[in-house]
Amino acid sequence: xxxxxxxNSARRNEQxxxxxxxxxxxxxxxxxxxxxxxxxxxxxxxVGKQTIYRWWPSKGFVVxxxxxxxxxxxEGAVELPDTGDIxxxxxxxxxxxxxxxxxxxxxxxxxxxxxxxxNDPALAEAYNExxxxxxxxxMRARLRSARHAGQLSPDADLDLMAEMLxxxxxxxxxxxxxxxxxxxxxxxxxxxxxxxxxxx
Amino acid sequence: xxxxxxxNSARRNEQxxxxxxxxxxxxxxxxxxxxxxxxxxxxxxxVGKQTIYRWWPSKGFVVxxxxxxxxxxxEGAVELPDTGDIxxxxxxxxxxxxxxxxxxxxxxxxxxxxxxxxNDPALAEAYNExxxxxxxxxMRARLRSARHAGQLSPDADLDLMAEMLxxxxxxxxxxxxxxxxxxxxxxxxxxxxxxxxxxx
Amino acid sequence: xxxxxxxNSARRNEQxxxxxxxxxxxxxxxxxxxxxxxxxxxxxxxVGKQTIYRWWPSKGFVVxxxxxxxxxxxEGAVELPDTGDIxxxxxxxxxxxxxxxxxxxxxxxxxxxxxxxxNDPALAEAYNExxxxxxxxxMRARLRSARHAGQLSPDADLDLMAEMLxxxxxxxxxxxxxxxxxxxxxxxxxxxxxxxxxxx
Amino acid sequence: xxxxxxxNSARRNEQxxxxxxxxxxxxxxxxxxxxxxxxxxxxxxxVGKQTIYRWWPSKGFVVxxxxxxxxxxxEGAVELPDTGDIxxxxxxxxxxxxxxxxxxxxxxxxxxxxxxxxNDPALAEAYNExxxxxxxxxMRARLRSARHAGQLSPDADLDLMAEMLxxxxxxxxxxxxxxxxxxxxxxxxxxxxxxxxxxx
DNA sequence: TCTTAATCGAGACGGTACGTCTAGTCTTCTG
DNA sequence: CAGAAGACTAGACGTACCGTCTCGATTAAGA
Numbered sequence: 001x002x003x004x005x006x007x008n009s010a011r012r013n014e015q016x017x018x019x020x021x022x023x024x025x026x027x028x029x030x031x032x033x034x035x036x037x038x039x040x041x042x043x044x045x046x047v048g049k050q051t052i053y054r055w056w057p058s059k060g061f062v063v064x065x066x067x068x069x070x071x072x073x074x075e076g077a078v079e080l081p082d083t084g085d086i087x088x089x090x091x092x093x094x095x096x097x098x099x100x101x102x103x104x105x106x107x108x109x110x111x112x113x114x115x116x117x118x119n120d121p122a123l124a125e126a127y128n129e130x131x132x133x134x135x136x137x138x139m140r141a142r143l144r145s146a147r148h149a150g151q152l153s154p155d156a157d158l159d160l161m162a163e164m165l166x167x168x169x170x171x172x173x174x175x176x177x178x179x180x181x182x183x184x185x186x187x188x189x190x191x192x193x194x195x196x197x198x199x200x
Numbered sequence: 201x202x203x204x205x206x207x208n209s210a211r212r213n214e215q216x217x218x219x220x221x222x223x224x225x226x227x228x229x230x231x232x233x234x235x236x237x238x239x240x241x242x243x244x245x246x247v248g249k250q251t252i253y254r255w256w257p258s259k260g261f262v263v264x265x266x267x268x269x270x271x272x273x274x275e276g277a278v279e280l281p282d283t284g285d286i287x288x289x290x291x292x293x294x295x296x297x298x299x300x301x302x303x304x305x306x307x308x309x310x311x312x313x314x315x316x317x318x319n320d321p322a323l324a325e326a327y328n329e330x331x332x333x334x335x336x337x338x339m340r341a342r343l344r345s346a347r348h349a350g351q352l353s354p355d356a357d358l359d360l361m362a363e364m365l366x367x368x369x370x371x372x373x374x375x376x377x378x379x380x381x382x383x384x385x386x387x388x389x390x391x392x393x394x395x396x397x398x399x400x
Numbered sequence: 401x402x403x404x405x406x407x408n409s410a411r412r413n414e415q416x417x418x419x420x421x422x423x424x425x426x427x428x429x430x431x432x433x434x435x436x437x438x439x440x441x442x443x444x445x446x447v448g449k450q451t452i453y454r455w456w457p458s459k460g461f462v463v464x465x466x467x468x469x470x471x472x473x474x475e476g477a478v479e480l481p482d483t484g485d486i487x488x489x490x491x492x493x494x495x496x497x498x499x500x501x502x503x504x505x506x507x508x509x510x511x512x513x514x515x516x517x518x519n520d521p522a523l524a525e526a527y528n529e530x531x532x533x534x535x536x537x538x539m540r541a542r543l544r545s546a547r548h549a550g551q552l553s554p555d556a557d558l559d560l561m562a563e564m565l566x567x568x569x570x571x572x573x574x575x576x577x578x579x580x581x582x583x584x585x586x587x588x589x590x591x592x593x594x595x596x597x598x599x600x
Numbered sequence: 601x602x603x604x605x606x607x608n609s610a611r612r613n614e615q616x617x618x619x620x621x622x623x624x625x626x627x628x629x630x631x632x633x634x635x636x637x638x639x640x641x642x643x644x645x646x647v648g649k650q651t652i653y654r655w656w657p658s659k660g661f662v663v664x665x666x667x668x669x670x671x672x673x674x675e676g677a678v679e680l681p682d683t684g685d686i687x688x689x690x691x692x693x694x695x696x697x698x699x700x701x702x703x704x705x706x707x708x709x710x711x712x713x714x715x716x717x718x719n720d721p722a723l724a725e726a727y728n729e730x731x732x733x734x735x736x737x738x739m740r741a742r743l744r745s746a747r748h749a750g751q752l753s754p755d756a757d758l759d760l761m762a763e764m765l766x767x768x769x770x771x772x773x774x775x776x777x778x779x780x781x782x783x784x785x786x787x788x789x790x791x792x793x794x795x796x797x798x799x800x
Numbered sequence: 801t802c803t804t805a806a807t808c809g810a811g812a813c814g815g816t817a818c819g820t821c822t823a824g825t826c827t828t829c830t831g
Numbered sequence: 832c833a834g835a836a837g838a839c840t841a842g843a844c845g846t847a848c849c850g851t852c853t854c855g856a857t858t859a860a861g862a
Binding site (some may be wrong): 210211212213216242245247248249250251254 | 805807809810
């Protein structure tokens with residue numbers, strides 16, 4: 001595998017970049033990730049194929065950047081609810097997350113990205129840094145608040161806790177190993193809180 | 201998508217079938233799943249392409265069957281250790297699972313399968329039934345034994361418990377979102393046992 | 401340069417072959433040789449690109465074969481006039497040849513072929529064998545008849561004679577180094593006959 | 601086809617011009633004309649592509665100018681031998697010409713030019729004027745001398761004679777329609793002299 | 801035992817997309 | 832402010848595979 005070497009970006013055409021990211025998002029929504037081709041993106045964006053190959057090492061990175069760009073525009077409002085009741089808040093968040101996962105418009109591209117991530121460590125790194133890390137940080141912030149409020153054990157490992165909340169959910173969704181029901185979300189939250197609650 | 205209709209298997213050539221499954225496994229190990237093509241499998245197996253298309257609906261199913269075939273041959277010995285100490289046993293199992301995940305010979309094909317599963321519900325179902333279910337059942341058997349021994353709460357949800365053990369581990373591995381260290385395994389087991397232990 | 405290895409032609413699809421040769425001729429007539437692409441030929445012929453690459457080593461050979469095919473269909477009538485007067489016959493033939501050279505429908509593809517021949521010895525060989533040799537043989541047959549009739553010296557080198565008739569004409573045409581006038585043709589014939597006539 | 605309009609040459613950078621012509625000659629010698637690209641010339645010459653497009657209408661003209669430039673530097677010594685024996689002199693010249701044609705360093709670029717000339721009338725004109733005409737004139741000068749010496753018929757058409765000497769030779773070479781042997785050269789000269797000799 | 805019909809290896813077929821290459825134009829920065 | 836540097840749109844290149852489709856040549860079943 002040849003390492004991708006991005007050229008000097010000073011001369012980069014920002015209009016083309018935006019057109020490519022937009023076309024990518026549109027195409028994924030229209031025909032599904034697996035059928036999105038570099039040629040189609042270039043054609044839709046009114047751009048030469050070389051312009052894509054010049055700046056991105058693979059389709060996965062184009063897709064990733066197209067989502068990062070989308071998220072960055074709506075940034076700021078990303079924060080979990082904090083009613084003071086950690087259990088209620090977590091259950092709500094988990095249910096909302098599950099619903100998001102069930103939305104085709106959301107599901108398709110994320111599944112797509114995960115497909116690529118599995119076999120591309122470089123893309124995985126970029127994904128974790130650009131998309132997963134911010135999401136996790138939001139969760140950890142809420143947990144930190146709860147711990148401060150005495151609703152969690154003072155020595156609760158919040159990183160592990162976040163992973164225990166998201167991991168089982170994610171697995172069921174990605175591998176379709178089980179249904180995403182509210183009961184599942186509630187049971188998961190309750191179990192995690194038993195593990196990290198103040199009594200533990 | 202046209203439904204795959206397997207023809208009458210009475211006339212099926214078992215030698216060809218075995219050659220295909222073996223070639224598939226070899227090729228995945230040699231060049232990685234993404235670069236394995238139907239043509240390469242056919243060529244390696246000394247088989248016409250049509251013979252593959254006749255009996256399997258997609259590459260994913262060939263891969264899946266090649267692993268199922270492998271596992272079925274070594275069946276029987278699959279059982280978790282039971283020293284009477286559930287915490288020690290689980291920690292051991294989790295560490296061993298992690299090591300397995302780190303073995304290239306094991307990692308490559310499982311990643312391969314997961315790639316296909318993500319975008320193919322039918323394959324996901326077959327995967328969960330043929331490969332995941334047996335593994336989970338082994339885990340649940342050990343947990344049932346522990347509950348019977350009073351090391352777990354009488355009303356512990358063993359299905360959920362198994363998912364909480366495997367989910368975070370699986371997520372870290374598949375998405376490379378964190379390192380697979382013994383400390384992580386231990387922390388995970390301890391937290392899950394706090395959630396489902398006799399006091400809870 | 402990789403040697404072109406035509407596969408076993410037993411399975412060859414004759415319909416596709418004809419469609420390709422026809423499409424090639426049409427495209428050359430429509431847009432000119434330089435702008436004819438393999439992709440366009442394939443598309444026009446309703447054929448996969450690989451089918452062209454499988455059977456021909458380069459665009460030049462496709463073009464060559466398309467003309468050979470054309471000529472072979474009208475075969476049989478190819479013979480020079482023989483009125484008994486070699487000078488008159490040659491002058492007529494040379495003038496007709498010049499007119500042919502001036503016909504766009506004829507000129508374009510032959511120029512095209514010559515372009516390729518210059519830099520491709522293999523194509524040159526095929527061209528000389530398939531297109532040039534038959535034409536030359538027809539000329540030599542007429543000269544042989546004239547020699548037999550005593551209108552040429554008994555030891556006249558007919559091969560050289562043919563080359564001296566066609567060479568200057570060809571050069572003027574290909575390199576546009578001079579006009580193709582009847583006077584030029586007549587002068588050329590007269591000079592060649594002085595060189596190879598019975599008195600010489 | 602857009603007419604090429606050379607800009608005001610007052611500001612033209614002579615160093616760049618020379619670098620381009622030199623790079624062109626070197627590249628033709630190294631990789632062959634067909635594989636020479638404008639980009640490669642610009643890169644080798646340390647020049648922007650635009651500088652080439654600004655001053656030359658096509659690759660052919662760059663090649664042509666690169667040879668004209670070369671020839672102009674060694675000009676003056678161009679004259680045919682004149683021993684008084686036209687047959688011996690012509691045979692010598694023809695043999696030398698053939699040898700030149702067989703020299704790769706000479707052959708490659710001339711073939712290259714001819715490739716372009718075939719399909720580009722404007723270039724053909726420039727070629728005939730700049731390269732062919734001087735060569736022909738040298739030949740005609742020698743023939744004029746022979747006619748004056750009574751070795752040729754007083755009314756011999758020297759232009760036609762020159763074409764009859766070069767034409768067959770050129771055709772054999774360009775189309776590889778036959779071997780370039782001394783016997784061929786001698787036979788050609790003898791035949792032409794029979795046609796244009798004093799007796800005729 | 802002899803059809804006879806499905807399966808087999810083989811590989812040509814019409815296609816799609818790949819990633820690279822070059823053309824010719826346009827833009828930016830530097831000497 | 833001309834020129835080097837090089838990014839841009841466009842599109843052909845030749846390759847790799849896809850999944851379908853013949854081709855005989857087995858081969859196993861039932862007549």
